[in-house]
Amino acid sequence: MALLEIKNISMQFGGLKALSDFSFAIDQGELVGLIGPNGAGKSTAFNAVTGVYKPTKGQTELAGRRIDGLSTVQINHAGIARTFQNIRLFTQLTVLDNVLIGFNQSGTHGLLGAIVRSPKFAREREKFKGEAMALLKTLKLDQFAAWQASSLPYGDQRRLEIARALATGPKILCLDEPAAGMNPQEKIELTGLIRFIRDRFGVGIWLIEHDMKLVMALCERITVLDHGETIAVGTAEQVQGDPKVIEAYLGEPEK
Amino acid sequence: MSVAGGQLPLETPVRRHLSAPLVANWWVPLAVVLVVALAPWVEGGRGLLGMGGWDKFWAQIAIVVGINLTLAMSLQLINGIAGQFSLGHAGFMAVGAYIGGYAVPTHGGKLGAEDEMVAWVHPGGVLLYVVALGVVTVATAGVVFGLYKLVGLLGRVHKRGPAVVFGVLLAWLVVDIVTKGKSAGSNPLGAIAALGWGSAAVTGSFDWIMLRGVGAAEWVSGVTPAGYRQPACLVVSLLGGGVMAAMAGLVVGLPTLRLRGDYLAIATLGVSELIRTTITNSGPLGRATGLSVPTYSVDAEAGVSAVYFFPWVYGVAILTILVVWRIQHSPKGRALQCLREDEIAAGAVGIDVTAHKVLAFVIGAGLAGMGGALFAHYIGYINPKQFDLTKSIELVVMVTLGGLGSVPGTIVATVLLSLFQPALQTANQWMPAWAPGWATSGAELLNKYRLVIYSLLLIVAILVRSRGWLSFGRGKKA
Numbered sequence: 008m009a010l011l012e013i014k015n016i017s018m019q020f021g022g023l024k025a026l027s028d029f030s031f032a033i034d035q036g037e038l039v040g041l042i043g044p045n046g047a048g049k050s051t052a053f054n055a056v057t058g059v060y061k062p063t064k065g066q067t068e069l070a071g072r073r074i075d076g077l078s079t080v081q082i083n084h085a086g087i088a089r090t091f092q093n094i095r096l097f098t099q100l101t102v103l104d105n106v107l108i109g110f111n112q113s114g115t116h117g118l119l120g121a122i123v124r125s126p127k128f129a130r131e132r133e134k135f136k137g138e139a140m141a142l143l144k145t146l147k148l149d150q151f152a153a154w155q156a157s158s159l160p161y162g163d164q165r166r167l168e169i170a171r172a173l174a175t176g177p178k179i180l181c182l183d184e185p186a187a188g189m190n191p192q193e194k195i196e197l198t199g200l201i202r203f204i205r206d207r208f209g210v211g212i213w214l215i216e217h218d219m220k221l222v223m224a225l226c227e228r229i230t231v232l233d234h235g236e237t238i239a240v241g242t243a244e245q246v247q248g249d250p251k252v253i254e255a256y257l258g259e260p261e262k
Numbered sequence: 263m264s265v266a267g268g269q270l271p272l273e274t275p276v277r278r279h280l281s282a283p284l285v286a287n288w289w290v291p292l293a294v295v296l297v298v299a300l301a302p303w304v305e306g307g308r309g310l311l312g313m314g315g316w317d318k319f320w321a322q323i324a325i326v327v328g329i330n331l332t333l334a335m336s337l338q339l340i341n342g343i344a345g346q347f348s349l350g351h352a353g354f355m356a357v358g359a360y361i362g363g364y365a366v367p368t369h370g371g372k373l374g375a376e377d378e379m380v381a382w383v384h385p386g387g388v389l390l391y392v393v394a395l396g397v398v399t400v401a402t403a404g405v406v407f408g409l410y411k412l413v414g415l416l417g418r419v420h421k422r423g424p425a426v427v428f429g430v431l432l433a434w435l436v437v438d439i440v441t442k443g444k445s446a447g448s449n450p451l452g453a454i455a456a457l458g459w460g461s462a463a464v465t466g467s468f469d470w471i472m473l474r475g476v477g478a479a480e481w482v483s484g485v486t487p488a489g490y491r492q493p494a495c496l497v498v499s500l501l502g503g504g505v506m507a508a509m510a511g512l513v514v515g516l517p518t519l520r521l522r523g524d525y526l527a528i529a530t531l532g533v534s535e536l537i538r539t540t541i542t543n544s545g546p547l548g549r550a551t552g553l554s555v556p557t558y559s560v561d562a563e564a565g566v567s568a569v570y571f572f573p574w575v576y577g578v579a580i581l582t583i584l585v586v587w588r589i590q591h592s593p594k595g596r597a598l599q600c601l602r603e604d605e606i607a608a609g610a611v612g613i614d615v616t617a618h619k620v621l622a623f624v625i626g627a628g629l630a631g632m633g634g635a636l637f638a639h640y641i642g643y644i645n646p647k648q649f650d651l652t653k654s655i656e657l658v659v660m661v662t663l664g665g666l667g668s669v670p671g672t673i674v675a676t677v678l679l680s681l682f683q684p685a686l687q688t689a690n691q692w693m694p695a696w697a698p699g700w701a702t703s704g705a706e707l708l709n710k711y712r713l714v715i716y717s718l719l720l721i722v723a724i725l726v727r728s729r730g731w732l733s734f735g736r737g738k739k740a
Contacts, residue, residue: 078609080615083610088610095606095607095610096604097603097604099603099667100596100600100603107596108596108613110593111593111612118594121594171611174611
């Protein structure tokens with residue numbers, strides 16, 4: 008059984024069925040993609056799994072434990088972290104603070120400990136700071152640690168958002184259109200980064216992307232959605248040759 | 263990486279100073295405690311603080327500044343750091359003021375009648391009252407919450423379970439009002455049996471605790487050395503006011519914190535008005551007429567009670583500043599700042615949004631309650647009018663001018679704004695003889711248009727420097 012199993016979830020908004028009988032599985036260290044034209048239900052699938060929406064039907068299991076219907080916070084604690092299509096960093100905080108947030112829930116000093124500055128507080132602060140700096144270093148962001156997050160260049164903001172998600176210690180990392188708004192050079196760097204993260208942290212990565220070249224280059228398995236229906240599942244080659252997929256993209260295999 | 267060299271000198275001295283904890287050790291809290299503990303030993307508090315030459319007027323202004331520091335700083339935690347715009351801070355202040363202001367005169371004077379300061383001699387009595395009130399409040403809230411959960415559980419048994427329960431309750435209420443309401447007179451609510459049982463249980467258990475605790479209360483007062491009975495009464499009054507206000511913050515917080523922005527502001531305003539209206543209609547609390555509160559003074563005749571109160575006010579103010587600063591510079595505070603910036607992202611990185619909002623409200627309200635109790639014991643007379651929207655807005659102005667999220671800025675803004683009015687009003691008294699005539703008349707003119715100036719400052723501050731005038735190095739817009 009895979010680490011994350013999504014079984015026949017459906018998402019209905021009034022009369023609109025945004026997602027129907029969507030099934031999916033990711034294992035540790037896997038890199039899988041979810042593609043489809045605009046309005047196909049990709050982000051809906053993401054939101055239904057990460058707890059922004061509660062699926063109207065079906066269930067999700069992470070390591071055998073049901074997680075559908077839990078809140079975003081509980082799902083994050085269970086081990087699924089995500090990034091956003093439009094970058095949502097804490098712009099007024101420093102780069103280091105953005106990553107430190109991810110370590111937040113593992114602190115045990117409590118509020119009183121923070122007010123009286125207990126030895127445990129000081130110990131944990133140093134420990135988390137070290138871990139956060141190590142993480143920033145791994146993602147080559149350490150020289151920006153004291154910068155305000157909003158002053159980072161665009162590509163590095165993406166990188167920081169991924170670092171922040173990794174800091175929560177996820178088993179599954181969900182990336183929502185990470186290449187959106189990037190130039191070709193940045194996209195090449197991103198491809199390398201995603202592969203590096205998978206190898207370095209051993210997380211399962213679930214990728215939503217519009218950029219076909221990126222998805223085809225990266226993902227071992229691809230699911231194609233159209234109008235909420237799953238129209239194809241397979242490797243890059245299989246999906247590319249699928250007539251249904253070509254039809255969905257109006258005969259344009261490369262957008 | 264796109265910047266040449268990739269290294270910008272962002273570790274400036276100011277920045278380093280700001281991100282360092284206010285005091286990395288125990289010295290400041292220890293000093294505060296020492297000042298407060300030693301105050302009764304030093305005659306009138308004057309010798310200790312070297313304020314023998316201070317006249318009454320300026321000492322009183324200094325007290326007002328200190329109380330405003332506590333109130334504004336506690337609001338900074340809610341409005342500035344956590345970014346939850348609250349317009350109801352005066353309500354929490356009122357809770358603290360009325361708890362302290364009611365408990366001390368009614369329960370603080372039963373030990374020995376030989377002492378002339380009758381209200382301040384029985385700390386055990388005040389403690390008993392506050393504890394009883396707290397226990398009953400917690401128990402009541404627990405029962406109500408338990409019933410609410412129970413009805414919710416019914417929903418699992420059958421989908422329409424909760425609806426049926428509420429239907430039955432509603433029918434019972436209607437029948438009750440119709441059958442007994444007429445005979446009960448003009449107030450149909452008085453006839454509602456469930457409410458009647460509830461209030462009987464609450465007052466009954468309250469009286470039970472008060473009766474059983476008399477012995478313990480007298481023992482507590484007995485072991486307190488005579489010189490420390492008055493300060494002990496004050497400490498209990500402050501803590502009691504703070505804890506009850508924190509509970510009010512919790513009760514307010516849980517249901518209203520799903521709201522954001524304007525809606526939250528309206529809801530908090532509504533709650534503070536609710537608190538005010540409840541006080542206005544409560545007989546024991548003096549209704550709209552108000553309540554006389556014993557001031558904290560040893561020699562009222564000499565008129566230096568304000569000086570004697572000084573270390574207490576500043577002890578609490580420094581404590582508040584320290585607590586707010588240290589929360590801001592801890593993981594919890596970082597989480598609060600994330601709420602301010604982006605709630606959706608905060609949820610996605612595992613920050614429990616509701617829990618953190620409630621935390622900010624509970625602590626902010628608790629500290630405001632202590633400020634309220636200080637205010638009551640300083641001013642000597644409280645009425646509901648003192649805790650209306652004007653007071654809340656005054657505090658919001660202090661926090662906003664100081665800068666949302668800036669603790670040092672709030673201190674400066676609060677001190678300046680608190681000094682502004684009395685300084686301008688008394689310009690003809692303190693203006694030196696050599697000052698030209700237009701200086702005094704100018705000050706009078708400024709005083710006349712004080713509120714206009716406040717408003718203009720506020721508008722300009724929000725437009726130009728939303729992080730405050732004094733937010734060194736942090737004023738950068740996102």
